Amino acid sequence: MKYEAVIFDLDGVLCHTDHYHYKAWHKIAMDLELHFDEDLNNRLRGVGRTESLEIILEANGKEMSPEEKNYYTNEKNNHYQAMLESMTPDDIDPDVIKTLTAISNLSIKTAIGSSSKNAKLIMEKAALNRYFDAISDGTNITKPKPDPEVFLKASEFLGVKPDNCLVVEDAKAGLLAGKNANMDSAAIGSAVHFGLATYNLEKLSDLLQYLE
Known part of the structure; x- marks a missing residue:
């Protein structure tokens, strides 16, 4: 073999659970008044949370401190985990x-x-x-x-x-x-x-x- x-x-x-990731990142983007769509979400496949946020920020021409990145990646994960609770x-x-x-x-x-x-x-x-x-x-x-x-x-x-x-x-x-x-x-x-x-x-x- x-x-x-x-x-x-x-x-x-x-x-x-792609739709959960999309919804969680979309909420973060809306809170930050950033553009976020399905095409941008597809670029996040297989990528960690911090790098994903950096991709979103770069696409919007924005920058963020390490402390802010840590806060918003944790917020994204909180939204995502809450959605996962409904999974069976x-x-x-x-x-x-x-x-x-x-x-x-x-x-x-x-x-x-x-x-x-x-x-x-x-x-x-x-x-x-x-x-x-x-x-x-x-x-x-x-x-x-x-x-x-x-x-x-x-x-x-x-x-x-x-x-x-x-x-x-x-x-x-x-x-x-x-x-x-x-x-x-x-x-x-x-x-x-x-x-x-x-x-x-x-x-x-x-x-x-x-x-x-």
């Missing part, structure tokens, strides 16, 4: 459950590799914990994607060498992180257009053909 482990990004791959297992696509169940039957290890500090909350709300052997997220890394740290930590937690891991991502930053970690990758969603992945998936269960 070529791969001993699969490391999944969370948001946009296993669940879709029913929000997970059946194809995701089908895929994770099949992988567990193949005795392949699985991990989450997410820059989000909310990953564990999302996993709990979506009842996904039982499918995973490890979680590497924003609480155990210092460098966001495209730095490979989050994926290297995941492989370390699993006890699997990086070149025996496959990363599944929906964002350019994540695919670059996988590449920087010396891992093969599978792209899903809009990430298939970047030409960075080893495999391109129309749906998550397409992944299974590369694991069996």
